[in-house]
Amino acid sequence: MVSKDPVRVEFLGGLGEIGRNAALISQGGDALLIDFGVMFPKADMPGVDLVLPDFRAISEREIRLAGVVLTHGHEDHIGGLPYLLREAPAPVYGSRLTIELVSARLKEHKLLAESELVVVEDYDTVSVGPFQVEFIPVTHSVPDAMSVAVYTSQGVIFHTGDFKIDSAPVDHRQMGLSRLAVLGRERGIRLLLSDSTNAEEGGYTASESSLFPSLAEIFYSSPGQRIVIACFASHLHRILQITRIAELVGRKVVFMGRSLKRNVSLGVDLGIIPMRVLDESVEVERIGSFDPEEVCVIATGSQGEQAAVLHTLAFQPDRFFKIGEKDMVIFSSDVIPGNESAVNRLINQFARLGVRSIYPPMKTVHASGHAKREELATVLSLASPEFFVPVHGEYRQMSAHAELARKLGVVSGEVLVCQDGDEIVLSGAGAERRPAGYGEYLYVDGVVGDVSRGLLRDRRVLSEDGVVVVAVTVDSAGVLQGAPEMLSIGWVHDEREEELLDEAGTLVTKLFEGLSQPLGQEEIREELKRRVGRFVRERTKRRPMIVSLITEV
Numbered sequence: 116m117v118s119k120d121p122v123r124v125e126f127l128g129g130l131g132e133i134g135r136n137a138a139l140i141s142q143g144g145d146a147l148l149i150d151f152g153v154m155f156p157k158a159d160m161p162g163v164d165l166v167l168p169d170f171r172a173i174s175e176r177e178i179r180l181a182g183v184v185l186t187h188g189h190e191d192h193i194g195g196l197p198y199l200l201r202e203a204p205a206p207v208y209g210s211r212l213t214i215e216l217v218s219a220r221l222k223e224h225k226l227l228a229e230s231e232l233v234v235v236e237d238y239d240t241v242s243v244g245p246f247q248v249e250f251i252p253v254t255h256s257v258p259d260a261m262s263v264a265v266y267t268s269q270g271v272i273f274h275t276g277d278f279k280i281d282s283a284p285v286d287h288r289q290m291g292l293s294r295l296a297v298l299g300r301e302r303g304i305r306l307l308l309s310d311s312t313n314a315e316e317g318g319y320t321a322s323e324s325s326l327f328p329s330l331a332e333i334f335y336s337s338p339g340q341r342i343v344i345a346c347f348a349s350h351l352h353r354i355l356q357i358t359r360i361a362e363l364v365g366r367k368v369v370f371m372g373r374s375l376k377r378n379v380s381l382g383v384d385l386g387i388i389p390m391r392v393l394d395e396s397v398e399v400e401r402i403g404s405f406d407p408e409e410v411c412v413i414a415t416g417s418q419g420e421q422a423a424v425l426h427t428l429a430f431q432p433d434r435f436f437k438i439g440e441k442d443m444v445i446f447s448s449d450v451i452p453g454n455e456s457a458v459n460r461l462i463n464q465f466a467r468l469g470v471r472s473i474y475p476p477m478k479t480v481h482a483s484g485h486a487k488r489e490e491l492a493t494v495l496s497l498a499s500p501e502f503f504v505p506v507h508g509e510y511r512q513m514s515a516h517a518e519l520a521r522k523l524g525v526v527s528g529e530v531l532v533c534q535d536g537d538e539i540v541l542s543g544a545g546a547e548r549r550p551a552g553y554g555e556y557l558y559v560d561g562v563v564g565d566v567s568r569g570l571l572r573d574r575r576v577l578s579e580d581g582v583v584v585v586a587v588t589v590d591s592a593g594v595l596q597g598a599p600e601m602l603s604i605g606w607v608h609d610e611r612e613e614e615l616l617d618e619a620g621t622l623v624t625k626l627f628e629g630l631s632q633p634l635g636q637e638e639i640r641e642e643l644k645r646r647v648g649r650f651v652r653e654r655t656k657r658r659p660m661i662v663s664l665i666t667e668v
């Protein structure tokens with residue numbers, strides 16, 4: 116019997132930030148997830164490796180996770196899976212390439228053997244719990260990306276995934292706009308969820324294939340120069356185009372970077388990149404036997420990541436080959452918000468070495484993978500949904516997307532701007548937005564565990580104002596024995612440090628002398644923290660962490 120229960124759509128991440136995308140769709144106690152990605156930590160999250168969607172929505176409640184449906188293989192959509200599947204094992208559905216990229220992740224986490232991975236083709240429909248899910252192709256900056264239509268007893272929920280409308284895709288795999296139109300017109304879409312990343316940008320995003328002539332232009336007009344070009348390791352169509360241009364102008368390709376090499380072999384296995392490209396590529400060790408103009412290096416690290424190739428080339432310029440005036444570096448990517456200063460450092464360092472850098476918008480060396488306003492308008496019109504929620508973006512981008520939808524007048528019901536932790540409840544009565552309580556940042560620190568807010572606050576204090584340690588020895592009656600020992604790290608730099616610590620030590624001694632009756636350990640700790648804290652605040656205008664060590668003899 117078809118359930119008439121309401122269908123809930125909960126946003127566990129990705130609404131209000133770029134990263135950690137995850138939407139939980141449930142009815143009764145049965146649920147599916149669309150994507151489960153990561154966000155890379157921001158500057159105010161010291162020591163954090165990754166940030167996950169709030170999967171306590173599943174682990175803390177009586178939810179049966181029937182499956183995870185993946186739109187595409189980017190980290191902000193698949194990167195959290197190892198952490199999720201350990202808590203809530205469930206089958207994972209995605210296109211061939213997406214599943215291969217997931218396999219690599221799960222293998223690193225030693226979870227591949229016990230995971231159930233299901234490959235779907237374009238326009239396949241699968242049953243996941245009480246729902247049917249149809250996979251509809253979209254064009255994006257990684258091959259084989261999908262949108263998903265989730266068929267529920269409360270109507271069709273259409274999630275675009277990340278997309279742009281590329282009218283001339285490199286692999287000729289067209290976005291399934293006709294299917295979207297049929298669903299919108301005949302069946303009716305109850306709720307549309309659509310990518311907001313570029314909602315503030317007018318016009319259309321350029322086709323990936325339009326990059327070919329502009330990149331080729333640079334290759335042709337750089338005689339005598341070695342070209343190093345950096346892009347995302349998963350952007351196999353970009354890599355394919357670069358190898359085609361290199362072949363055309365007679366340059367040997369050198370692949371550098373572990374993830375890049377792995378993805379290129381994967382691309383060859385899946386028929387995305389011809390075998391010949393790999394066969395004719397050269398290992399970096401042999402680069403010295405070619406003139407600069409005979410070589411094109413394709414590398415990772417366009418975001419300034421410290422562990423990646425570009426960073427090594429810049430800061431250890433003799434490590435692989437002598438990089439200098441005969442080299443040119445092309446950043447074939449946009450800077451992801453938050454990475455600006457790392458990329459800036461790289462470009463400065465290359466300039467010091469005499470290396471010329473080319474990056475957007477200097478020349479057309481990158482095309483975004485996300486739809487701009489005209490494309491978003493097209494999707495909104497074709498879908499003509501009853502309800503619309505902009506997803507995948509910072510709040511300003513989602514607001515711009517909502518405004519566009521209202522202006523177009525194609526949403527028959529309501530446009531609802533949500534944020535992390537909100538849910539939409541679809542029922543016969545309509546759609547209601549309300550807070551559901553699961554939108555917190557879950558921090559991953561090293562390989563295990565998550566980081567509490569308190570711990571992060573401590574790290575921020577330590578990194579900004581340092582620490583002052585007070586060590587005292589007391590007897591069993593709580594009477595101070597000897598002089599207190601004081602130590603500080605990262606608090607004040609100069610000769611004042613010793614002086615101030617001496618003064619604080621005297622203050623502590625006086626504190627004990629002034630007591631009318633001895634204090635217990637906890638009370639001593641509190642008093643030390645309070646008095647020493649006030650002293651350092653008044654004298655240095657800083658708020659270091661105060662740590663007290665009490666030894667009882």
Ligand SMILES: [Zn+2]
Nearest residue numbers: 187189255277
């Ligand atoms: Zn993406």
Ligand SMILES: [Zn+2]
Nearest residue numbers: 189191192277
């Ligand atoms: Zn994304």
